[in-house]
Amino acid sequence: MEISTYLPFLILLLLGLSFVGNSLEQINGGLFPDGFLFGTASSSYQFEGAILEDGKSLSNWDIFSHKPGNIKSGENGDIADDQYHLYMDDIELMHSLGVNSYRFSISWARILPEVVLDPSEFCQTEGINLQFSDGNSTTGIQPFVTLNHYDIPQVLEDRYGSWQSSQMQEEFVYFAEICFRELGDRVKLWATFNEPNVVAKYGYLMGTYPPGRCSAPFGNCSDGNSEIEPFVAAHNIILSHAKAVYNYRKHYQSKQGGHIGIAVHAVMYEPLKEEEADQKAAERALAFFVAWFLDPFFHGDYPSEMRRILGHRLPIFSSEESKKLKHGLDFIGVNHYTVLYAKDCMYSPCDSGGHLIEGFVQSTGERDGVPIGERTSIPTFFIVPNGMEKMIKYLVTRYNNTTMFVTENGFAQLDQPGDSGSELLNDFKRVEYHKSYLASLQRAIREGADVRGYFVWSLLDNFEWRYGFTRRFGLYYVDYRTLMRTPKFSATWYKEFLANYSITNEEAIKWNSSK
Ligand SMILES: *[C@@H]1O[C@H](CO)[C@@H](O)[C@H](O)[C@H]1NC(C)=O
Ligand SMILES: *[C@@H]1O[C@H](CO)[C@@H](O)[C@H](O)[C@H]1NC(C)=O
Ligand SMILES: *[C@@H]1O[C@H](CO)[C@@H](O)[C@H](O)[C@H]1NC(C)=O
Ligand SMILES: *[C@@H]1O[C@H](CO)[C@@H](O)[C@H](O)[C@H]1NC(C)=O
Ligand SMILES: *[C@@H]1O[C@H](CO)[C@@H](O)[C@H](O)[C@H]1NC(C)=O
Numbered sequence: 001m002e003i004s005t006y007l008p009f010l011i012l013l014l015l016g017l018s019f020v021g022n023s024l025e026q027i028n029g030g031l032f033p034d035g036f037l038f039g040t041a042s043s044s045y046q047f048e049g050a051i052l053e054d055g056k057s058l059s060n061w062d063i064f065s066h067k068p069g070n071i072k073s074g075e076n077g078d079i080a081d082d083q084y085h086l087y088m089d090d091i092e093l094m095h096s097l098g099v100n101s102y103r104f105s106i107s108w109a110r111i112l113p114e115v116v117l118d119p120s121e122f123c124q125t126e127g128i129n130l131q132f133s134d135g136n137s138t139t140g141i142q143p144f145v146t147l148n149h150y151d152i153p154q155v156l157e158d159r160y161g162s163w164q165s166s167q168m169q170e171e172f173v174y175f176a177e178i179c180f181r182e183l184g185d186r187v188k189l190w191a192t193f194n195e196p197n198v199v200a201k202y203g204y205l206m207g208t209y210p211p212g213r214c215s216a217p218f219g220n221c222s223d224g225n226s227e228i229e230p231f232v233a234a235h236n237i238i239l240s241h242a243k244a245v246y247n248y249r250k251h252y253q254s255k256q257g258g259h260i261g262i263a264v265h266a267v268m269y270e271p272l273k274e275e276e277a278d279q280k281a282a283e284r285a286l287a288f289f290v291a292w293f294l295d296p297f298f299h300g301d302y303p304s305e306m307r308r309i310l311g312h313r314l315p316i317f318s319s320e321e322s323k324k325l326k327h328g329l330d331f332i333g334v335n336h337y338t339v340l341y342a343k344d345c346m347y348s349p350c351d352s353g354g355h356l357i358e359g360f361v362q363s364t365g366e367r368d369g370v371p372i373g374e375r376t377s378i379p380t381f382f383i384v385p386n387g388m389e390k391m392i393k394y395l396v397t398r399y400n401n402t403t404m405f406v407t408e409n410g411f412a413q414l415d416q417p418g419d420s421g422s423e424l425l426n427d428f429k430r431v432e433y434h435k436s437y438l439a440s441l442q443r444a445i446r447e448g449a450d451v452r453g454y455f456v457w458s459l460l461d462n463f464e465w466r467y468g469f470t471r472r473f474g475l476y477y478v479d480y481r482t483l484m485r486t487p488k489f490s491a492t493w494y495k496e497f498l499a500n501y502s503i504t505n506e507e508a509i510k511w512n513s514s515k
Pocket of ligand 4: 401447448449450
């Protein structure tokens with residue numbers, strides 16, 4: 001079996017990041033803590049392209065995006081930003097921006113195209129023995145690596161029904177092990193999963209992400225069971241995380257000196273009306289969407305709010321699993337974009353929505369027809385800057401001031417036919433968005449939250465899942481015919497912001513060793 005040339009690619013990418021460009025400014029204190037990471041984020045399927053190159057097998061997203069009707073615009077990530085070939089150009093963009101970190105994810109279908117659990121098969125691979133020549137240099141751009149950002153080998157879907165099966169736990173641990181072993185001398189920050197709460201909800205409850213499973217009234221799928229499968233998928237993902245972390249702690253962490261966590265989609269919820277029922281509903285909404293994937297790593301079980309309502313529908317952790325779950329992360333990755341209202345459906349039933357499996361909560365972006373914040377081109381993303389501060393404070397309180405990174409925050413422009421490129425380049429709204437969210441984050445930090453980084457989603461315009469290329473999140477505009485990258489106004493702003501506050505860190509993150 002071949003493991004493709006992907007590991008050498010990743011190693012070259014990491015080496016490129018460690019190159020110290022000459023545009024980096026020196027530290028002069030500033031509004032964020034010393035060693036704070038400022039970066040941009042990306043993911044393999046949304047950026048890499050090179051769908052079948054160097055032995056990569058098809059991923060679930062390759063299959064899903066090619067099925068007519070799944071992606072509104074009919075587009076797919078076959079080429080995307082072609083970062084697989086243009087990564088050196090992108091590293092140069094990052095050095096010129098002056099960021100000190102880059103968050104990206106690893107394509108599982110490139111690392112293990114055929115998914116065979118036999119370590120003897122990949123040890124021989126040529127190129128894998130590339131050694132880093134520059135030791136533990138912490139200058140340059142610190143990599144922040146997500147092991148799994150939605151895309152999994154389709155083979156696993158076909159063989160096991162992916163996250164429906166507990167077999168996935170061993171598959172994930174094996175994949176993670178390769179990454180720790182081969183890249184851990186350079187990568188000190190790992191997130192196991194990106195937004196597993198979105199994977200479970202969109203993949204198995206609404207059926208709008210692969211594997212596209214659901215049942216009525218939650219979605220329109222040919223197969224699935226929305227009342228059971230999201231919780232089974234979540235359970236297997238949570239245990240996959242816990243086992244990979246356990247393995248990392250046991251065999252790699254002390255040797256490599258890294259840290260590991262998970263990145264959740266952190267929607268903040270506020271009561272629709274200032275009454276107790278809706279306040280409780282907002283708390284339930286947070287538990288059912290955010291704490292669902294975090295409580296287990298602190299308490300060894302799902303949120304009590306979920307247990308109370310879901311009862312036997314929620315899978316059980318054995319006492320041994322429970323033990324492994326606790327201390328299951330070093331940091332929380334916070335992907336924050338929006339705030340929604342929560343309306344109670346427990347004390348007074350709602351006409352539609354707010355089902356038991358949703359915690360008897362209906363979420364909405366409007367109160368009496370007035371949106372909670374300015375609308376954006378993503379229907380559930382409203383601009384509510386103080387949501388950042390509230391979200392961070394919720395996590396500080398619920399998780400005893402655990403270390404956090406804002407692993408995503410960003411603004412999407414709509415790319416309408418007929419829009420001129422220059423309109424998209426003058427993205428003043430994006431700059432306002434980041435300024436106000438950063439100010440909100442700064443307030444949370446000033447009040448004691450232990451936040452150590454902020455990643456703009458995203459470096460480049462890229463393949464925005466169901467929206468294809470019609471939503472543009474990049475600091476750089478990508479012309480998808482030529483793949484040319486052009487800085488938007490926001491790229492210029494970020495560069496100046498970083499130079500002003502001068503975030504270059506000599507020592508990377510100063511971790512409190514007791515954490
Ligand atoms: C790199 O880090 C490891 C573990 O922290 C340490 O043992 C080793 O000496 C370091 N190497 C260099 C070149 O600094
Ligand atoms: C459900 O999906 C089927 C097949 O894709 C389609 O024909 C039908 O119109 C859809 N129904 C609704 C209510 O969207
Ligand atoms: C919270 O964190 C502090 C400091 O890290 C620790 O001393 C304390 O025991 C923790 N409390 C809980 C309930 O975990
Ligand atoms: C949270 O932890 C950080 C870093 O350890 C510390 O500086 C801060 O005072 C703590 N905040 C609270 C609210 O305990
Ligand atoms: C950089 O600092 C200058 C001088 O304090 C200020 O006028 C400018 O607005 C700052 N730029 C950014 C992007 O923060």
